[in-house]
Amino acid sequence: MESDAKMQQYLLLAKSARGRALCELINKATAEPGLFAFGELLDTPSIAELRQGEHAPFVMLLELFCYGTWPDYADHQARLPPLNEQQQLKLKQLTIISLATEEKTLPYDRLMTVLGISSVRELEDFLIAHCFYSGALRGKLDQAARSLQVHQALSRDVRPERLPRLAAALDSWLATATGLLGLLDANMTAATVGTEAAKAHKAALDKRQDELRRNIKAELDLRGAHGQDLLLDEAFDGMDQDGGGYGGFIPPGPGAGGGGGAGRPKRVRGKRGWQEGAP
Numbered sequence: 001m002e003s004d005a006k007m008q009q010y011l012l013l014a015k016s017a018r019g020r021a022l023c024e025l026i027n028k029a030t031a032e033p034g035l036f037a038f039g040e041l042l043d044t045p046s047i048a049e050l051r052q053g054e055h056a057p058f059v060m061l062l063e064l065f066c067y068g069t070w071p072d073y074a075d076h077q078a079r080l081p082p083l084n085e086q087q088q089l090k091l092k093q094l095t096i097i098s099l100a101t102e103e104k105t106l107p108y109d110r111l112m113t114v115l116g117i118s119s120v121r122e123l124e125d126f127l128i129a130h131c132f133y134s135g136a137l138r139g140k141l142d143q144a145a146r147s148l149q150v151h152q153a154l155s156r157d158v159r160p161e162r163l164p165r166l167a168a169a170l171d172s173w174l175a176t177a178t179g180l181l182g183l184l185d186a187n188m189t190a191a192t193v194g195t196e197a198a199k200a201h202k203a204a205l206d207k208r209q210d211e212l213r214r215n216i217k218a219e220l221d222l223r224g225a226h227g228q229d230l231l232l233d234e235a236f237d238g239m240d241q242d243g244g245g246y247g248g249f250i251p252p253g254p255g256a257g258g259g260g261g262a263g264r265p266k267r268v269r270g271k272r273g274w275q276e277g278a279p
Helices: 001-018 019-031 045-052 056-067 068-077 084-103 109-116 122-131 160-241
Strands: 105-107 137-142 149-151 267-270 273-276
Touching: 001 019, 001 045, 001 109, 019 045, 019 056, 019 084, 045 056, 045 109, 056 084, 068 084, 084 109, 084 122, 084 149, 105 109, 109 122, 109 149, 122 137
Parallel strands: none
Antiparallel strands: 105 149, 137 149, 267 273
C-alpha cells in the first residue's frame, strides 16, 4: 500500500538521522497526507535516544500522533512543539478515527465540541473532504438527525498497556469462532449422514418398487395364459353341447313337429352361419 511505502522511507531515514534532523523528520512524517500509523517510527532506536535530551518533546509529539486526540493536544499544548496546519488537520482526522472505532453514530454536537469546530457546515466540509475522500473513514452524513453514521474506519496504533486487554479480547473471539466452527462441522456431518441415509432409503424403496412391478407383471402374464385356456375349455364344452360340433344337426325326437311325424328341419349353427338341417 502507498502508506506502507511512505512509512518505509521514513524508517530508513530515521536510522541515520540524529538530533534536530530527527525532529524535522518527525514533523514531516506526522504531516504526511495519507499516513495515519506511526508506531513503527516510534519504536526505532534513534527515536528512543531523543527521550533523554532536549528534543524529548518531539517524542511526546510522535506519541500524540500514535495514540492521542485533538483534546489531548489542547490539554498538553504547552509541553509540545507547535503544530503546523497540516499537523493540526492530521490530528483532527486521527481524532475522528478514534471516535469512529468506539461508536457507530456520532452526533454533530459532540464532534464540533471535540474538534473545536463552530458550525455544522464547517464540520460537514471537514468530514467529506478530509475523512471520506482521504479514506480515513467511510460513512454517511445524516443531516436530519445531525449525526455521522460510521460504516468503517482505519485502525490506529495501540498503546502498549492496552495490548494484554486486546489479546484477551482476541482470545475470546478466537474461542467463540472455534466453537462456531465446531458447531458448523457437526451440523455438516449430521446433514451428510442424513443425506446418505435418505439416499439409502430411496434406493431401498426404488428396489422394492421394481420388485413389485416385476411380480405384478409376472402375475398378469400368468393370469393372461390361464384366461386363454379357460376360453378354449368353454369353447369345447359348447361344441359338445351342440351335438358334435359346429355344422352338425340334431335329429328330431319323437313327436317333434307334432304327432311324431316328420317335423320342420332344425336350424343349426355351422361354420358358415345358421343352416337348415334335415327334417
